Amino acid sequence: MVISALEHEKVTTVFGYPGGAVLPLYDSLYDSSIKHILTRHEQGAAHAADGYARASGKPGVVFATSGPGATNLVTGIANAYMDSVPVVFVTGQVSTPFIGTDAFQEADITGITLPITKHNYLVKDVGELPRIFKEAFHIATTGRRGPVLIDIPKDVQNAVGEFVYPENVDIPGYRPTIEGHPGQINRMAKAIKASRRPVIIGGGGVVSSGSGKYLLELAEKGQIPVSLTFMGLGGVPGSNPLFLGMLGMHGTKAANYAVMEADLIIAIGMRFDDRVTGSLDSFAPHAKVIHVDIDPAEIGKNIAVDIPIVGDVKKTLKRLMKVFKAGQTEKWLERIKSWKTEEYDGATDKDSLKVPNIIEAISRLTTDRKTIVTTDVGQHQMWTALHYCFEEPRTLVSSGGLGTMGYGFPAAIGAQTASPESTVFCIAGDGSFQMNIQELATAANYNIPVKVAIMNNGYLGMVRQWQELFFGKRYSSTTLSGSPDFCKVAEAYGIAGIRVDSPGKVEEAINRALSVQGPVVMDFHVEPEGNVFPMVAPDSPLDEIMDGRDGQ
Amino acid sequence: MKHVLAILVDNKPGVLTRVSGLFSRRGFNIDSLAVGETLDPGISRMTITVSGDASTLEQVVKQLNKLVNVIKISNITEEPAVVRELMMIKVQAAPQTRSDIQQIVETFRGKVVDVSLDSMVIEITGNEEKLEAMEILLQHFGIKELVRTGKVALLRGSKTTREYNA
Numbered sequence: 001m002v003i004s005a006l007e008h009e010k011v012t013t014v015f016g017y018p019g020g021a022v023l024p025l026y027d028s029l030y031d032s033s034i035k036h037i038l039t040r041h042e043q044g045a046a047h048a049a050d051g052y053a054r055a056s057g058k059p060g061v062v063f064a065t066s067g068p069g070a071t072n073l074v075t076g077i078a079n080a081y082m083d084s085v086p087v088v089f090v091t092g093q094v095s096t097p098f099i100g101t102d103a104f105q106e107a108d109i110t111g112i113t114l115p116i117t118k119h120n121y122l123v124k125d126v127g128e129l130p131r132i133f134k135e136a137f138h139i140a141t142t143g144r145r146g147p148v149l150i151d152i153p154k155d156v157q158n159a160v161g162e163f164v165y166p167e168n169v170d171i172p173g174y175r176p177t178i179e180g181h182p183g184q185i186n187r188m189a190k191a192i193k194a195s196r197r198p199v200i201i202g203g204g205g206v207v208s209s210g211s212g213k214y215l216l217e218l219a220e221k222g223q224i225p226v227s228l229t230f231m232g233l234g235g236v237p238g239s240n241p242l243f244l245g246m247l248g249m250h251g252t253k254a255a256n257y258a259v260m261e262a263d264l265i266i267a268i269g270m271r272f273d274d275r276v277t278g279s280l281d282s283f284a285p286h287a288k289v290i291h292v293d294i295d296p297a298e299i300g301k302n303i304a305v306d307i308p309i310v311g312d313v314k315k316t317l318k319r320l321m322k323v324f325k326a327g328q329t330e331k332w333l334e335r336i337k338s339w340k341t342e343e344y345d346g347a348t349d350k351d352s353l354k355v356p357n358i359i360e361a362i363s364r365l366t367t368d369r370k371t372i373v374t375t376d377v378g379q380h381q382m383w384t385a386l387h388y389c390f391e392e393p394r395t396l397v398s399s400g401g402l403g404t405m406g407y408g409f410p411a412a413i414g415a416q417t418a419s420p421e422s423t424v425f426c427i428a429g430d431g432s433f434q435m436n437i438q439e440l441a442t443a444a445n446y447n448i449p450v451k452v453a454i455m456n457n458g459y460l461g462m463v464r465q466w467q468e469l470f471f472g473k474r475y476s477s478t479t480l481s482g483s484p485d486f487c488k489v490a491e492a493y494g495i496a497g498i499r500v501d502s503p504g505k506v507e508e509a510i511n512r513a514l515s516v517q518g519p520v521v522m523d524f525h526v527e528p529e530g531n532v533f534p535m536v537a538p539d540s541p542l543d544e545i546m547d548g549r550d551g552q
Numbered sequence: 553m554k555h556v557l558a559i560l561v562d563n564k565p566g567v568l569t570r571v572s573g574l575f576s577r578r579g580f581n582i583d584s585l586a587v588g589e590t591l592d593p594g595i596s597r598m599t600i601t602v603s604g605d606a607s608t609l610e611q612v613v614k615q616l617n618k619l620v621n622v623i624k625i626s627n628i629t630e631e632p633a634v635v636r637e638l639m640m641i642k643v644q645a646a647p648q649t650r651s652d653i654q655q656i657v658e659t660f661r662g663k664v665v666d667v668s669l670d671s672m673v674i675e676i677t678g679n680e681e682k683l684e685a686m687e688i689l690l691q692h693f694g695i696k697e698l699v700r701t702g703k704v705a706l707l708r709g710s711k712t713t714r715e716y717n718a
Contacts, residue, residue, distance in 0.1 A: 110566065111566075111569070114569065114570060114573055115573065115577060118618075118620075119619075119620040122565075122566075139620060171620060172562075172623045173561075173562065173619065173620050173621055173622050173623045174620045295618070296614055296617070297611065297614035297615050297617070297618060300610075301611060
């Protein structure tokens with residue numbers, strides 16, 4: 001019955017890991033045309049489905065068993081929740097009579113995941129299954145997207161019932177506002193026309209609603225500079241002259257200075273996260289704020305808003321363009337141009353192997369392909385945001401809100417599965433990669449040709465950077481001694497390994513990796529104590545930027 | 553500041569946890585909470601009173617609205633509404649004090665619902681002030697045990713909370 005529901009939802013791929021309480025489900029999967037990717041840990045399955053969803057825009061689906069199977073998903077569920085990714089998790093549960101008895105492999109997974117799912121279900125009756133699946137997919141993929149979990153006791157999986165898949169859903173408590181208020185959109189247009197120093201800040205909502213094209217149209221017609229949050233990267237082409245780069249803690253000077261001097265912030269599908277705003281009291285002190293978001297709870301949460309618009313980003317932008325008139329921004333764009341020349345350039349020292357140089361090389365050598373880049377979390381992630389030129393939406397797949405180390409590699413497996421024709425690069429750290437290194441078996445097993453590029457500096461680099469800057473270089477537990485030779489590990493799985501020690505070998509190695517048909521692990525031995533700049537210290541104003549030039 | 557929220561929710565297992573969980577996650581202590589079925593047995597109504605600052609409450613209400621099982625939330629703090637609570641008090645009552653207690657109960661339009669040789673159980677409904685006044689008076693005789701239902705509220709006039717918008 002579950003399989004029929006998935007077929008109705010046009011699910012073609014499921015990531016998962018079987019176990020006792022989910023045996024009936026796996027038994028029906030055995031005869032089905034749905035492809036199942038067996039990961040080597042449930043967390044890997046969760047991240048893979050999340051990466052699949054981000055790369056394709058379609059919901060990811062995960063199967064896991066009860067108890068430890070389900071609890072192993074928790075980080076992956078929280079990760080999808082924080083970044084609003086549509087994933088449907090299906091877990092087995094002990095049979096109904098055993099629920100609440102501390103039975104073998106029993107965990108109250110609906111209780112555990114209450115605060116980290118958009119909604120969840122415990123199915124008590126097989127007759128409810130079709131409706132619940134219909135609702136789950138509807139909830140996961142509409143409004144502000146997010147993960148939904150369905151917990152199915154083993155006896156319910158075994159039960160037989162009539163299968164009628166409902167055509168429509170009717171959930172009285174779930175009616176997301178899709179259309180932005182027309183009056184507010186008119187006010188938005190007037191504010192943009194009147195503004196002399198506007199800045200657009202686009203976020204993950206631009207990507208998930210598929211409105212990059214419309215955002216670019218707004219920017220170009222209005223000659224308005226655009227900054228993107230980490231989640232929004234790719235929302236407008238990175239090479240566009242109006243693009244300022246990412247803003248926030250590791251934002252560019254142009255983006256952060258522009259926000260601080262702007263008279264109008266046009267915030268679109270973003271949520272004013274603390275990594276974006278710096279100190280809230282000093283954020284955009286001269287600006288009126290327009291905030292467009294599908295989630296009313298985000299509006300006014302962190303920043304006072306002058307023109308709030310609850311609605312889908314794409315629909316709102318389309319309606320806006322009908323009434324839109326450009327303001328005068330020539331002087332403003334010139335001022336911004338002067339900041340762009342001040343940008344920090346990490347690529348000047350050519351003698352040591354530096355991460356920004358490697359990422360720029362990957363960027364250069366992959367722009368002519370449809371390339372998806374996934375990352376783990378830490379320095380290499382911020383360097384990727386700063387130095388990889390993301391030209392299209394859904395080409396960056398990375399854990400923004402939760403900041404989950406170990407996300408990148410399984411997410412790359414998921415992204416590659418969703419988009420077999422793409423080149424998929426996973427830019428990882430030596431710390432992060434070891435958190436889900438077991439998924440090398442998955443990549444090998446299914447010959448999923450992801451290219452893993454480990455920025456191996458022998459440290460938990462970002463934590464070490466904070467210890468250097470804020471804790472007097474007391475490197476408490478951030479040295480990663482005992483790490484393996486990653487090339488040998490890869491080879492043990494039958495995967496090609498390429499080690500790179502010098503700057504001169506970078507391009508050659510990347511080209512070699514690209515020419516390999518299957519998965520590749522590249523181990524870049526980079527300078528150990530490189531720091532990510534620019535940087536704004538936490539809870540500081542965005543224009544107090546450390547750029548590393550004067551030994552800060 | 554005290555706030556009164558009337559919330560219509562699906563009458564399903566786990567909904568109370570979803571709702572109360574949102575309050576605790578934002579650091580709100582629920583002062584009182586009463587739940588019961590409505591005319592439609594598929595829908596329950598919760599009346600929740602909480603203390604806290606208005607902006608945090610606004611965020612909690614927005615988050616509550618996102619719960620799939622929550623159908624409607626009305627913040628009726630500032631609205632003309634009838635707010636009532638039921639309290640039962642087990643009070644020490646020797647034969648010589650019994651009539652004094654009886655008199656107080658009558659004044660407050662309460663009811664004696666159980667009598668034993670040395671105690672009485674008194675039932676009273678009313679608003680917060682009335683219940684507190686009653687409690688203070690009966691303390692004089694010695695309260696053995698006390699239970700309150702938590703507040704329930706209805707808007708005055710013909711308007712219902714379903715039609716209410718805020």
